[in-house]
Amino acid sequence: MHPLRLDDLDRNIIARLVENGRESFAALGTRVGLSTAATKRRVDRLRAEGVIRRFTAEIEPTALGWTIEAFVELYCEGRVPPDGMRELALSIPEVSEAYTVTGEADGILLVRASDAAHFEKVLGVIRNHPGVSRTRSAVVLSHL
Amino acid sequence: MHPLRLDDLDRNIIARLVENGRESFAALGTRVGLSTAATKRRVDRLRAEGVIRRFTAEIEPTALGWTIEAFVELYCEGRVPPDGMRELALSIPEVSEAYTVTGEADGILLVRASDAAHFEKVLGVIRNHPGVSRTRSAVVLSHL
DNA sequence: CGTGAAACGCTTGCGGT
DNA sequence: ACCGCAAGCGTTTCACG
Numbered sequence: 451m452h453p454l455r456l457d458d459l460d461r462n463i464i465a466r467l468v469e470n471g472r473e474s475f476a477a478l479g480t481r482v483g484l485s486t487a488a489t490k491r492r493v494d495r496l497r498a499e500g501v502i503r504r505f506t507a508e509i510e511p512t513a514l515g516w517t518i519e520a521f522v523e524l525y526c527e528g529r530v531p532p533d534g535m536r537e538l539a540l541s542i543p544e545v546s547e548a549y550t551v552t553g554e555a556d557g558i559l560l561v562r563a564s565d566a567a568h569f570e571k572v573l574g575v576i577r578n579h580p581g582v583s584r585t586r587s588a589v590v591l592s593h594l
Numbered sequence: 595m596h597p598l599r600l601d602d603l604d605r606n607i608i609a610r611l612v613e614n615g616r617e618s619f620a621a622l623g624t625r626v627g628l629s630t631a632a633t634k635r636r637v638d639r640l641r642a643e644g645v646i647r648r649f650t651a652e653i654e655p656t657a658l659g660w661t662i663e664a665f666v667e668l669y670c671e672g673r674v675p676p677d678g679m680r681e682l683a684l685s686i687p688e689v690s691e692a693y694t695v696t697g698e699a700d701g702i703l704l705v706r707a708s709d710a711a712h713f714e715k716v717l718g719v720i721r722n723h724p725g726v727s728r729t730r731s732a733v734v735l736s737h738l
Numbered sequence: 739c740g741t742g743a744a745a746c747g748c749t750t751g752c753g754g755t
Numbered sequence: 756a757c758c759g760c761a762a763g764c765g766t767t768t769c770a771c772g
Contacts, residue, residue, distance in 0.1 A: 464658075467650070551664075592676055
């Protein structure tokens with residue numbers, strides 16, 4: 451695999467693209483001190499290397515009707531993760547992120563639901579999954 | 595405040611912009627069945643309404659040298675959150691996300707560090723913060 | 739990496755539904 | 756209020772040095 455060295459130009463480009471993913475190569479180039487073409491080639495390279503995973507729009511979840519967000523810790527019986535957990539995460543659309551972790555729990559899910567009743571239902575589905583012994587939830591009150 | 599209703603056109607536009615935040619209004623319009631101009635005006639409106647928070651580049655953290663990622667639960671003395679927690683989250687650059695939550699813990703932080711020693715140091719800073727009585731960490735092993 | 743030129747996309751005013 | 760059209764301008768793309 452490549453050493454993947456990033457210089458200051460790359461880091462500047464990345465920082466600006468995180469702030470504004472639609473900034474033009476022309477404007478970006480002016481800021482970091484490169485021509486438009488050179489800037490585009492850098493960005494193409496960063497994408498090809500996987501440094502930039504993708505460009506995306508950040509959406510306000512409440513605008514789409516997702517008013518509840520919660521971290522759900524997963525405790526599993528025996529040796530279940532991560533194969534069974536991946537299946538669980540993919541089979542439930544309300545799970546928007548999933549991780550295996552060290553510590554007391556075996557996994558952490560980020561769950562989004564439209565309301566409390568919906569969340570309760572999703573939690574039931576998770577609990578009934580084979581291999582899951584119990585869960586521990588923390589509903590998000592605010593983002594800081 | 596506005597009712598903020600989104601129609602199918604809006605939802606299609608949003609879905610595509612999440613997948614590719616740099617897709618041109620022309621291509622987007624062809625896909626959803628609108629002219630370039632109408633598409634741009636929709637996106638402008640969604641941004642003005644706050645449905646689209648921003649456009650951003652998703653970066654692979656390991657490419658920037660952040661090899662450790664952990665969820666850190668915060669347990670506080672008395673009534674500390676969320677004012678003190680906001681200050682804590684902003685004062686530590688390794689904290690990339692911060693939430694106040696219901697349940698046993700008062701807050702959850704997402705911390706990124708360059709290695710185990712660095713993470714240990716950051717954890718020490720968090721623990722020494724006034725109002726923080728203890729922490730409980732889960733280091734991320736894999737993303738699913 | 740930069741330059742130049744052709745292709746393409748963006749932006750805006752306007753008229754229509 | 757929303758659409759499409761069209762013109763002018765800015766940006767992207769690529770071959771070349």
